Amino acid sequence: MNKVLKFLARPDIFFYTLIWLMFLLVMGTVTQKTIGLYQAQERFFSSNILWLFGVLPTPGGMPTMAIVFIGLTSKLLIEEWNIRKLGTITVHIGAMLLLLGGFITGIYSQEGNMVIKEGDSAGFISDYYDVEFAISNAETGKEIFIHDFSKDKAIKLIKTDIAEFKIIQYFDNCSLLKRTGEIDENLRAMATIFSFQKAPLDKQAENNTVCIQYRIEGEEDNDGIYQIFEDMPIIQTFTKNDIKYHIEIRKKRTYLPFAIELIDFEKQSYGGINMAKSYSSDVILKDNGIEWKSLISMNEPLRYKGYVFYQSSFFVNQRGEEVTVLAVVHNIGRMFPYISSIILTLGLLIHILQSVPAMIRRRNAK
Amino acid sequence: MPSKLFSLLSFILFILLSIPAMADNKPFIIDTIPIQHEGRIKPLSTYSEVLLLKTYGKKSFNEMSSEQFLTELLLDSKNALKRPIFNIANPDIVHLLGLEYDSNHKYNFIELLQSMSSRMEMINKLNELDPAKLTGSQSQLLNLYINLMEYFEIARSLSLVKYEFEINNIEVSELLNVNMGDKLNYLDMIQRKARYKQVFHKLREYSKPAQDDILKIGEKLRVLSRDKNAKIFRVMPAQGVRKDNTWFSPWEVMNMGEGTPETAKLISLWTDLAVAYRVKDEELWNKSYLEIIGITSKYIDPNKTYFEKIYNSFDLFKISTGLYLIALLLIGLYAFSGKLVILKVSNVIIMSALIIHGLGLLSRMYIMGRPPVTTLYESILFVGFISVLFSMLLEYRNKNSIGSLIAAFTGSFFLFLSIKYVGDGDSLGVLVAVLNTNFWLATHVVTITIGYGACFVAGLLAHIYLIQKSFNFQDKISHNSTFNNMIGVSLIALFFSILGTILGGIWADQSWGRFWGWDPKENGAMFICLWLITLLHGKLAGQLKPIIFAYGMVLTNIVVVLAWFGVNLLGIGLHSYGFIDSVATNIVLFIIIELSFIIFIISARQLRKKNEV
Numbered sequence: 001m002n003k004v005l006k007f008l009a010r011p012d013i014f015f016y017t018l019i020w021l022m023f024l025l026v027m028g029t030v031t032q033k034t035i036g037l038y039q040a041q042e043r044f045f046s047s048n049i050l051w052l053f054g055v056l057p058t059p060g061g062m063p064t065m066a067i068v069f070i071g072l073t074s075k076l077l078i079e080e081w082n083i084r085k086l087g088t089i090t091v092h093i094g095a096m097l098l099l100l101g102g103f104i105t106g107i108y109s110q111e112g113n114m115v116i117k118e119g120d121s122a123g124f125i126s127d128y129y130d131v132e133f134a135i136s137n138a139e140t141g142k143e144i145f146i147h148d149f150s151k152d153k154a155i156k157l158i159k160t161d162i163a164e165f166k167i168i169q170y171f172d173n174c175s176l177l178k179r180t181g182e183i184d185e186n187l188r189a190m191a192t193i194f195s196f197q198k199a200p201l202d203k204q205a206e207n208n209t210v211c212i213q214y215r216i217e218g219e220e221d222n223d224g225i226y227q228i229f230e231d232m233p234i235i236q237t238f239t240k241n242d243i244k245y246h247i248e249i250r251k252k253r254t255y256l257p258f259a260i261e262l263i264d265f266e267k268q269s270y271g272g273i274n275m276a277k278s279y280s281s282d283v284i285l286k287d288n289g290i291e292w293k294s295l296i297s298m299n300e301p302l303r304y305k306g307y308v309f310y311q312s313s314f315f316v317n318q319r320g321e322e323v324t325v326l327a328v329v330h331n332i333g334r335m336f337p338y339i340s341s342i343i344l345t346l347g348l349l350i351h352i353l354q355s356v357p358a359m360i361r362r363r364n365a366k
Numbered sequence: 367m368p369s370k371l372f373s374l375l376s377f378i379l380f381i382l383l384s385i386p387a388m389a390d391n392k393p394f395i396i397d398t399i400p401i402q403h404e405g406r407i408k409p410l411s412t413y414s415e416v417l418l419l420k421t422y423g424k425k426s427f428n429e430m431s432s433e434q435f436l437t438e439l440l441l442d443s444k445n446a447l448k449r450p451i452f453n454i455a456n457p458d459i460v461h462l463l464g465l466e467y468d469s470n471h472k473y474n475f476i477e478l479l480q481s482m483s484s485r486m487e488m489i490n491k492l493n494e495l496d497p498a499k500l501t502g503s504q505s506q507l508l509n510l511y512i513n514l515m516e517y518f519e520i521a522r523s524l525s526l527v528k529y530e531f532e533i534n535n536i537e538v539s540e541l542l543n544v545n546m547g548d549k550l551n552y553l554d555m556i557q558r559k560a561r562y563k564q565v566f567h568k569l570r571e572y573s574k575p576a577q578d579d580i581l582k583i584g585e586k587l588r589v590l591s592r593d594k595n596a597k598i599f600r601v602m603p604a605q606g607v608r609k610d611n612t613w614f615s616p617w618e619v620m621n622m623g624e625g626t627p628e629t630a631k632l633i634s635l636w637t638d639l640a641v642a643y644r645v646k647d648e649e650l651w652n653k654s655y656l657e658i659i660g661i662t663s664k665y666i667d668p669n670k671t672y673f674e675k676i677y678n679s680f681d682l683f684k685i686s687t688g689l690y691l692i693a694l695l696l697i698g699l700y701a702f703s704g705k706l707v708i709l710k711v712s713n714v715i716i717m718s719a720l721i722i723h724g725l726g727l728l729s730r731m732y733i734m735g736r737p738p739v740t741t742l743y744e745s746i747l748f749v750g751f752i753s754v755l756f757s758m759l760l761e762y763r764n765k766n767s768i769g770s771l772i773a774a775f776t777g778s779f780f781l782f783l784s785i786k787y788v789g790d791g792d793s794l795g796v797l798v799a800v801l802n803t804n805f806w807l808a809t810h811v812v813t814i815t816i817g818y819g820a821c822f823v824a825g826l827l828a829h830i831y832l833i834q835k836s837f838n839f840q841d842k843i844s845h846n847s848t849f850n851n852m853i854g855v856s857l858i859a860l861f862f863s864i865l866g867t868i869l870g871g872i873w874a875d876q877s878w879g880r881f882w883g884w885d886p887k888e889n890g891a892m893f894i895c896l897w898l899i900t901l902l903h904g905k906l907a908g909q910l911k912p913i914i915f916a917y918g919m920v921l922t923n924i925v926v927v928l929a930w931f932g933v934n935l936l937g938i939g940l941h942s943y944g945f946i947d948s949v950a951t952n953i954v955l956f957i958i959i960e961l962s963f964i965i966f967i968i969s970a971r972q973l974r975k976k977n978e979v
Contacts, residue, residue, distance in 0.1 A: 011907030018900040022893060029889040029933065041884050102882065109879065193537040270405025277405075299803045299877050310879045329879035337881040341868035348861040 002078065009074035017067045023051070024061055036203025038129060045079060046106065059272050060220075069099045087351025094344025101336020109331035110254055116262040117323045121286065123259035126251035126329040131210045131230060134253075136159060137245040138237060148252060149210070159215075162240050163222065166215040173199045174211035174229065188224035189236060196227060210249055256307065258287035265314055265322040281324040296326060306330050382394040393648045396440065396639075397433040399655070400662050400671050400823070402613035409671040410436060410601075411678050412794070417520065419696030420513050422472075423453045436520075440599075441528070441643040443521035447475040451517070452510065458503045459510065475521075478514055516598060523599035525590055526552040526616055527637040529644070531583060538583075542564045551637065553620070555583070563589075594621050598958060602629050603665040617724040632661055674733050674794075682726035683747065683781050690754075690777035695772050709767050713758075716773050720754050723904035724776065727751060733796055733826045737808040739815050741795065745930070748812070750780025752819025755761040760823070760851060768848060772826045773856075776819075786952075806873040814866030814891060820859035821894065821926045827852040828919030832967045835913065835972065849912055852919055853905070859922075860898040867891040897925045913971075917964055924960050927953055 007013075012042045028044030044050060047060030059067070072092050081089060112125035129151035145160040149170070158165040162353045176194040183192050211229040216222050218242070228236045228249050236247045264282040270356070280297035285304060296302045302309040312327035388408065397411040399459040409947040414436035415425050427435045427449070450472035454460050463481040479624035481491065492500065492508050500508065529549035533539045542558055555562070564848050566584060567578055601611040612620070617634060619629045635654045696712035697812045726737045727747060734740075739748045753776035761769025831848040833839060870882040870891060882888060901918045904910035910918065931949050 011903060012909060015900065015904050015907060018896055018903070020605055022896050022900065025893055025896065027888050028884060029886050029893075032886060037884065045884055105881070109880075159415075209979045299806070299873075301876065301879070308879055310877065312878070322643065327879045331880075334875070334881075337875065341865075341872065343864050344868065345861075348857075348864060352861055353855050356857055 005078045008070050010071075014068065014075075017064060018070065019066050020059065020063075021068065023335075024064060028061070032203075034203065035201075036205060039201065039203070065099055065102070069096060069103075070094045073098075084354070087252045087347050087349075087354050090347025090350060091344055092347075094340045094342075094347050095337055097340035097343060101333045101340060104333030104336065105331050108261035108333065109329065111327070111329050112251070112254065114260065114326045114328050115323060116260060116281075116326070117317065117321050118262050118265060119321075124253045124255045126253055128251070129205050130252040131249055131254040132249045132252045133158060133165075133212070134228075134246075135162065135238070135252060136246045136248075138235075138246045144245065150252065151179050156174055162245060163216055163219050163238065166217070167212055168215055168225065169196065169211075169213040171196060171198045171211045173208035175199045176229075184225070186225050188226050190232070190234075191225055191227040194227065195321065196229075212249060234264045234296040257305065258285060258307070260285055262324050263293075265324045267314065279314060281311055281326065283309075306332070308334075393651050394437065394643055394646070395431070395433045396437045396655075397675050398668065399601060399658055403598070406794070407666045407671075408611070408794070409675045409678075412677040415678055416788045417517070418451075421451050421453065421517060423455075427451060430602055437643070439517070439521050440524050441640050443525075443865055447518075447521060450474045452478055452514070453817075454510065454594055456503060456506055462503075462507065474951055475514065475517060478510075479518075482511060482514065504933060519596045522593040523596045523597075523617065524636060525593045526620060527633060528640045530590065531555055533579075535576050537573060538579045539573070541576070541580075551635075552587070553633070555587060556620075569936075593617060598970050601662075602632055603662060606694060628661060632658065635661075637865065644770065670733060673729070677726075677729045677733065679928050682722050682729065683784065684717040685800055686723040686726065687778055687781040689715050689722070690774050690781065693719065693770070694774035694778055697767060697774055698718065700767060709770065712774065713770055715763065716754065716758060716777065720751070720758065720773075723747075723751050723754065724782070730794060736804050737812055739809060739811045741793070742931070742934075743784055743793055745811075745815050745818075746780050746784040746787060748815050749819045749930075750777055750784070752816050753777070753780065753822050755841060756820055756823045756855065760855070764847065764851065766844065766847070768827070768830055768851075771830075772823055776822060776826065806876075807870070810866055810869035810873050813869055817859055817862035817866050818926050820862055821898075821922050822856055824852055824855040824859050824927075825919055825923035828857060828916040828922070831916050832913070832920065835916075836967050836970045849916070852916065853902070856898055856902065856919060856922070859930050860902065862894065863891065863894045863898060867895055886933040887929075890933040894922075894925055894929050897922060917967075919961060920964055924957050927956055 004255045024200050025042045031044070032040045037264075042348070043060075045061035048062050050058045050060045052058050059146060072095055074088065075330070076092055076096070078090065079085065112127045114122050116122045116123050124244070127150075130148065132149060133147040134143075135145040141335060144162065145158075147155065149155075149159050153172075155168055155172055158167065174196045177197050177241050179193060179195050191213070191351045196213060202208050209230045211227065213225060215225050216238075220238070226236060226247075228247060230249050230251070232248070238245045261284045262281055263284060265280070266280050268277045268279075270277050270319040278298050280295055283294055283296060283302070285292040285294055287304075292304075293301050296309055296311050298311050301311070307328055307330050310327040311324070315323050315325070397414070398409050400407050401410050401413050403413050403416070403887050414432035416428060418425060418432045418435055425432055430438075435446070435451075450470075452473045452475070454471050454473060457467040457471075460471060461474075463478065463485070465473060465477065465481060469575075489508065489511050493503050495504075495523055498504065529551050531550040531554070533542065533544050533546065533548050533550070536546050539548070542561060544550065544558075560582065562580075565572075565580060569580060572580070594617050596614050596617045599615045600614060600618075602614045602619050614629075616633055619625050619633065625633075635658050638650055638654040639648070639658070642654060662668070693712040693715040696708050696715065700706075700708040700712065730744070731738050739745050754773045757769045757773035757776060759769070761767070763769075763774065827848055831852055832846065834845050834848060867888075870888065874883060874888070875881045897918075901910065901915055901922075904911070904918075905915045935950055935953070
């Protein structure tokens with residue numbers, strides 16, 4: 001066991017892993033210019049394998065950081081702990097915790113945004129990237145069926161209680177083309193007006209529009225080929241047994257055990273110019289009949305039951321109403337960076353106090 | 367030591383004592399009256415410098431200070447508009463405007479306006495285009511037009527309070543119910559508007575000279591009313607008119623028709639100021655001036671505007687640059703002569719420069735009420751300060767002139783560099799909403815820039831070590847001392863870089879909800895940390911020989927420059943507010959210089975080895 005640990009703690013492995021990590025960091029930063037943050041992150045930092053030049057498999061960000069973590073842990077286990085090494089040991093513990101926190105955050109954290117119009121309430125967060133196929137009762141809004149595309153994009157058949165949906169095409173991003181000439185008689189609804197064309201992924205992930213084409217069979221009047229895409233201005237409907245359903249592609253939703261109502265959004269500008277000084281949302285948190293008034297502003301988030309709401313953005317909708325955009329995060333590893341940074345800083349400080357005065361010594365003393 | 371301390375204190379005292387002398391209010395110069403400009407309330411002294419820098423490219427015009435220049439533009443605009451204030455260095459623009467290019471290439475407002483007015487179609491088209499798609503000359507032409515318009519707007523800002531009407535016709539004076547020979551301004555005439563309309567409708571009933579005078583008055587009123595859009599000169603705190611903190615120009619207050627007794631009083635005081643300037647009545651000038659300051663003191667501390675005016679007049683960073691350069695020359699002289707007294711004098715000069723440099727930073731902090739680093743320009747000033755401070759601490763410990771050399775070099779280098787990034791406008795700008803938090807600016811930004819400064823000192827120690835080692839300068843003990851210093855400073859640099867990066871993460875967690883988002887600026891900071899960790903671990907574990915470690919530390923300078931300036935070139939991410947167009951060339955130049963240094967050292971060492979063989 002000791003031999004294994006000694007091998008894992010070898011300084012040369014650590015040294016070359018750090019060089020590889022720096023390479024990933026540079027590539028992942030520079031390529032953001034062309035492929036955008038989200039794709040760069042997926043390719044270089046969150047990946048297990050990085051295909052160099054498209055053919056050569058090399059360690060991605062995850063295994064690289066795992067090697068650093070294992071190296072640090074092994075080093076701590078085999079190292080002889082003494083006061084002389086107090087600084088470096090503390091630093092290594094801090095770095096380990098930082099990496100561990102990053103791993104836990106990567107696995108368990110939930111992120112998204114909550115868009116609320118003045119006077120309205122919202123009780124769910126929408127994911128930034130992942131999309132879902134949702135069927136809901138048009139009248140009550142009750143969800144009947146959800147398929148999470150982030151878990152299975154290649155699905156060919158979606159079986160639900162109301163009908164079966166055969167997925168003909170799925171695009172991560174598409175553009176709409178107006179149909180000309182004779183229209184296929186199987187096409188229904190919006191599909192009769194527009195056709196989809198696969199579009200290259202935009203470097204800003206939020207600019208991509210997921211589109212699907214599906215076929216319904218054996219449902220009499222509803223039979224045919226349909227097309228829907230994210231945030232369609234007119235929601236696709238499906239009627240069965242006199243009940244009307246909404247069929248949507250939308251950002252994946254996570255429902256919260258409480259709701260937030262936006263009372264007022266306020267943008268403060270510097271005098272005489274149209275430059276924002278601060279943004280804030282006056283909200284009421286509603287949970288089991290209890291109403292809690294709160295103000296969310298820049299650098300002053302609202303924390304409640306493990307969720308944190310940050311003032312992220314705002315816009316004015318077509319009806320001239322102010323709409324706030326809150327970034328919402330639920331992260332059980334949130335405290336790791338705080339704890340690890342204290343330990344890391346403390347360790348570095350001890351190390352510096354132990355070694356630097358000797359290094360910057362007066363020549364005559366030497 | 368006490369004598370050194372005494373010299374230093376005397377120097378500071380000299381500076382402090384000079385302040386009141388330089389700050390005396392001179393009559394007929396507007397400087398400390400506040401104006402709201404670019405979102406901030408500042409003294410007109412600052413605004414006058416901004417305006418002059420934009421048009422003339424300097425902070426003074428011939429013998430006139432910027433404040434004198436602005437006062438004339440406001441209160442004697444006819445004269446000011448004839449002054450050749452527009453500096454057009456690009457001959458293409460001058461030829462395009464049909465003007466003659468000479469070595470002076472300064473032009474006055476009137477000739478430029480005549481030239482521009484026949485080219486308005488082209489200017490309008492340029493204005494509609496995406497600024498990023500304009501060529502250098504097109505962009506300069508558009509800027510020139512914008513500056514020309516701003517200049518004219520300022521010249522017309524007080525036209526409503528200046529006496530533009532003189533009634534010399536007895537018939538007209540009776541008709542308008544004013545005294546013969548009375549001088550009236552636009553406001554006086556507007557009060558008589560109804561009466562004037564009545565007179566105008568019966569124009570044919572009056573004598574010919576009276577008709578001419580009445581028509582002239584009408585024409586003048588029409589011309590003056592064009593100035594109602596003059597909005598830049600926001601010197602009227604208009605609480606009561608609006609709920610927010612917006613100030614207004616005199617014309618705006620008049621247009622809104624919702625003035626308060628306070629705004630009415632201010633307009634009356636500006637009228638008195640205009641009269642005092644015209645008739646050179648010093649007593650009236652001082653009285654009106656102080657009353658304006660008194661009213662505006664409710665909205666901004668007059669000591670602060672007064673202090674800012676002093677800060678503007680000193681140019682502390684220029685003084686520091688000069689002193690650092692003198693010290694650098696003296697250290698060169700010491701290297702040749704070996705006379706210790708020269709080194710001591712240079713150290714005193716560096717310390718004086720450092721104190722003045724620090725005073726400059728403190729002044730900016732006092733004026734803005736925020737920590738010292740908020741813009742790229744301020745980060746350069748601060749990194750320079752930190753580099754000098756660390757270097758002088760090294761010098762205090764070692765007393766071998768290396769610390770002094772690095773201090774004088776970094777001090778002059780960074781302050782020279784800062785001139786390029788100060789920009790044309792006010793360097794004390796307001797902050798974007800997300801940066802508007804003093805706590806995080808004071809912790810994360812300051813810490814990370816201290817890290818940058820320490821990295822540069824370590825990098826320069828590496829340069830010196832490589833030169834010592836390759837050319838056998840000094841003895842082995844000296845080489846080891848430099849090497850140990852380099853490791854010591856790089857550990858300090860690592861400490862501040864890691865602390866700064868983590869604090870940045872915590873700020874991001876507080877503001878955006880995530881500790882780490884792989885944003886280019888975050889990655890840049892992490893890259894510095896990883897680079898230093900790799901070098902230090904490589905050295906400790908034996909992967910890197912001392913000489914390779916030193917090469918690595920030279921490259922640290924490149925790493926820091928890329929993290930500091932380079933990531934902004936990507937123009938993406940949440941931190942891209944620091945973007946500056948011209949930075950790419952300078953980064954490439956810097957990288958070439960550093961790489962050339964390494965190649966030079968490697969070649970020199972190879973040559974020496976061959977010779978030894």
